[in-house]
Amino acid sequence: MPLFQYKGRNQRGEAVRGHLEAVSPDAVAAQLMNSGVIPIDIGVAQVREDVFAGLKARLAASTRITLTDLSLFSRQMYTLIKAGVPIMQALRGLRDSTQNPALAKVIISVGESLDTGLDLTSALRRHPQVFSPLYVNMVQVGETTGSLQEVFLQLAIYLEREKDTRDRIKSATRYPMFVVAAIFIAIFIINLFVIPTFAKVYAGFKIELPMATQILIASSNFTVAYWPVILMTIITAVFALRYYVRTPEGRYRWHKMKLDIPVVGKVIYKATLGRFARALAVMMKSGVPLVQGMTVISRAVDNDYISDRIVQMRDGVERGETIARTAAATGMFPSLVIQMIAVGEDTGSVDELMFNVAEYYEREVDYDITNLSTALQPILIVFLSIMVFILALGVFLPMWDLAQVARKG
Template sequence: MPYFAYKGRNARGELLQGVLESADSGGVADQLFSTGVTPIEIVATSKPKMDGADNWWTKLTEPKIRPIDVQLFSRQLHTLLKAGVPIMRGLGGLQESAINKSFGRVVKDLRESLDAGRELSAAMRRHPDVFGPFYLSMVRVGETTGRMDEIFLRLFDQLEFERDMRERVKTAMRYPMFVVIAMTIAIAVINLFVVPAFAKVYAGFNAELPLMTRVLIASSNFTITYWPLMLAAIIGAAFGFRTYVATPKGRFQWDKIKLRLPIVGKIMLKAALSRFARSFALSAKSGVPIVQGLNVVAQTVDNAYIASRVEQMRDGVERGESILRTAVASGVFTPVVLQMVAIGEETGEIDDLMDEIGAMYEREVDYELKTLSSQIEPILIVGLGILVLILALGVFLPIWDLGKAAMHK
């Protein structure tokens, strides 16, 4: 996504400036408003650079900043602030002890920004690829309420939850992906090497070959003749898909389609709704107004389609509608969740109940991921069986027919 340089003023009238990443200038304005900053000027710019990162060799060899780095940073900062350590001294210690040198440079920039009079949220806003909109908004809430140590602990818990979800999805998909890759390689080897060898043998029979054998040989000849074009088409299709998905419209359409995919679609939906519920509960417990909280939470669900539904909820609440009514209109929540939202609104404990909703979805996702392999295995076995059957019929039917002819003689 492109980067935009901004100038704005916070609630105290102080001038702030920095660089944010967003799809357009309107997205930057929304991010700024959600953190209590009124934008004055927003212009397109290049990606912000940090000291020591301009050298091409440094860019090539420097370690990437991982989510675990931000997670550990949140936990360490919580411990330091809770112990009464001044934030400048705490950041200095974290900079010196940083194992990831790239993240160490980010911490150094945070210290320098604080030393220049910026707030911590404004300093973090200079690194949109490290600290996301939700993280920035929660830090802003901590600055407003004076509960920075508690905010960083909650952010640590949230990041741990998201990391655990990603790891479980990767673990569940490892075996199916391995089987699919192995089948793809097997098909390529059969078409390029196995079938041509048998085709030379069958050519000496001077007899009409069975249909399955002719199909195999035609497929093999096509692959051998046009494999450069097929490879170029696959690469072009992959590049075109990535380019389309990188656009706001393309990402929206793809995220909508993902939720309708067999087996994995329901897991993606529940995972996104779990992130929404957890994030909403965290922002509500931290004292963020509901409208502002929904605006920020929409950016954490990692799905443009669901994010648009959450934004519709925000617009409805802004018009004075209840959370329940807007949740029903969104069309993405289950009846059980809607019932809990209704109870939460009546009792004023929406934050606790949203936490329970997040935990419920998390348990469902955990169960779905544990059974994912068993759900995909029958499909893979059927696919592998069809492949073996086609290969066996195509290769051995001519030999079988030849043997029958010899017996009749």
Template sequence: MPFFAYKARNERGEQVEGVLEASDTSGIASQLFNIGITPVDITATSEATVVGSESDWWTRFSEEKVKPIDVQLFSRQLYTLLKAGIPIMRGLAGLQESATNKSFARVLKDIRESLDAGRELSAAMRRHPKIFSNFYLNMIRVGEMTGRLEEVFLRLFAHLEFEREMSERVRTAMRYPSFVVMAMMGAIVVINIFVIPAFASVYAGFHAKLPLPTRILIASSTFTVNYWPLLLAATVGGVFAFRAWLATVDGLYKWDKVKLRFPIVGKIILKATLARFARSFALSSKSGVPIVQALTVVAQTVDNAYIASRIEQMRNGVERGENILRTATVAGVFTPVVLQMIAVGEETGELDDLMDEIAKMYEQEVDYQLKTLSSEIEPILIVVLGLLVLVLALGIFLPMWDLGKVAGNG
């Protein structure tokens, strides 16, 4: 249904603005009258966002963005409120008033207004796709259908906590290697622009044939100094071209497949992705989602287009009547131990519990490999740094060595 932006007056005569969804303007007016608001102006819009003044726009631009931790805490708090028997409207009102993030408070306000207008919670949240993921929305929908909404919120909290911990571990593990690589790149730029030209001017006075490494370094430095705007433009253009390529379905699929083959980090990415798959599948299964629908939902959460295509392949096999073990084997991304646990889970009817065990197993392996990642990358960085120093030393000091030998013979 289309969206309509409205301006209206509440019971106190204050002006309120927002966006609602209905088949026509009459539907919008009916929704507003039902919640005690008198419409003043209703216009069609293509954006499912609240329309505001220029000052409102600047306030929203400068305000703190909604972070994943905000959604995580919201899930835990709403679970506690629902478990205590507090009506959801009253709970949302309390969370809105106590929210420290003003942007998220505005989201909660919009959700309350949508619920007042007769929408379901999942439909109200779907108006904010940048904040609530497809997986989150689908799980809320399942909770509404099964009457286990509070349980779903608790499981979503645990799921988001897992996602946050995994992201934090990856950032921590990559901090040192990233710093070393950036320092090396900076050193190369400084040497090319400032150091080598100084030596080149000295060597030019020798009027002698320079060694090959020296000539290569001087040529590289000269090219960098003379054409640095072109190099900068090519780098920026390459970054934008790469991002544009990733924005395509085929580009993202190929890149996600290549990432899994990277030395050292490829195995970590694969295991972290499969841990996310197993955790999400277990959560969906325990919440009462049918297997086919669960695989469809989980494919949207793994954050890897290649693995997602394999999960969709599994879903297609299950739709044709094949068992999960066969489809998982054909997918070709699971280890023999995992396939064995899937077989036992299908046979005993405890697939969701064993999926949890698979997730824990992969999480432990990822945690161990992340802790040892720096020690595995350090030798590679040392070798690269040693080769860089060797090339620079040969290029800069070989001419001095040759001149020293000539002077000694003289």
């Protein structure tokens, strides 16, 4: 459809302008009138070929909007709304002050949507790649109840904690992943360059090699002869795995498998449950109905396996069961947490108890992350020791045999 540019005035008499896609100028006028904007001028948008502008737009589109950007945006919106600044003026100020061009573009689009008469919730919902269902639903509740500033504050706190948890997990797992990758690269290089040199030396002695050495030499010969095939197989397997993980079945299996990884899986599981508990507490405190809140969080929890368990809890609550009973049926929470939830239901303070559950898991995650490197080091040392032992056995056993023969001679 062609792109039209328009000028008009909204219900407050303010001048507005923007762009809309439609089949004709009449369709643009009808769309503007339905949104409360009186059109003054409508024309086909002139698209100019500007290499620099196109490059700048591509760079802006490729810039990622991080959790830090969203938490800062939420906290600034809270501060400006609390100070009595109108939303349109607040968005203009944030658009000019943000350092992320992609976020600035989104803010401009949100402002244009508000100019056409949409509410803030509908404007944010047009950018699902930036604002999650959790974010949009909480803003909707804030607009409905008149507590938008408190909602933005809760969102800022939630996003900051989410960012901190993810960064701590990445930091704790970065070193073990680097060590494992370095070990496999070293093995590949040894097979490709080091063992062939020893094999030539042993071939000149014309002696029977130990089984361990024969296996190493056979592995090295295979690597030298077929290393392009091996490399292409690895690359193909990586891309095939990434494609499979993006399918619904593959994504579910991968998310479930992540939780079963020794040592690390336990940390990921607790961190995900902590995010679920805090998100649910924030939504309930903001006035979102329990069933709706669970539905939104099940889509935004970023783990399909746990998402299924949350849906089970939601279905149980819809049938009239208590949260504690549905939580126990999923097997997600320990008995201590279930007891806390039951007390919250009895006292009418489920949101506060869910905050306590979130803090419980966050403390557990902090402790586990602090000790994660210590727990992984013995596993890495044992793995590395086995690899070194196998290589040393295969390389030095023939030398030992030669030394024994020389002594007898």
